[in-house]
Amino acid sequence: METHEGTAPGLDLEPAARQIRELIGTVDDRQLAGPTPCPDYSVRELLGHLLGLTVAFRDAAHKKIGTSTGTPPTSSLPVLPADWRTALPPLLDELVAAWRSPAAQEGMTQAGGVDLPGQIAGLVVRNELVVHGWDLARSTGQDFRADEASLHSSEALLAPGDDDRSGPDAIFGPPVPVPADAPLVDRVIALSGRRPDWQPGG
DSSP states (O other): OOOOTTSOOOOOOHHHHHHHHHHHTTOOGGGTTSBOSSTTOBHHHHHHHHHHHHHHHHHHHTTOOSHHHHSOTTSSOOOOOTTHHHHHHHHHHHHHHHHTSGGGGSSEEEETTEEEEHHHHHHHHHHHHHHHHHHHHHHTTOOOOOOHHHHHHHHHHHSOOSOOOSSTTOSSOOOOOOOTTSOHHHHHHHHTTOOTTOOTTO
């Protein structure tokens, strides 16, 4: 992996992005109106959110600050374009390529209307791909196979801290209790405020 002296190595989002590319390939149009673990999102809105965050964090990596990076995800329900099946895969490729550059993690950037260090933004988008990949898999009856490195990154990012997850603007809900010996993926999903045993209609 490319490195620059004195900087962090480029971030490899390919495993998490590849999982989403595989998942969207088998989503049936009849599933778009179905529920997801995100209470306000159907599968359609979840896919729209994935598309929007892919563009936003691609631009954040390039420090291309504008509408894509400045719009909070809670500002309105995501709209899924008609060409999403062909639009999202190449956007994911662009996202992966953008974060492979060590420069993406240098300095400050913006995503979701929040200014944050590039290094933190990289961890956030990796986690977004992991958690929403799980959302999509669970909502559409597919297997979820996240790589261990991405799961450990999410676990560290989501570990309970001093942040308040009870407010209306909280990105994730309060952690859900799970056994200490639960699988890593279940622990990560529980830390994001989701029930690892969630099923559509359950």
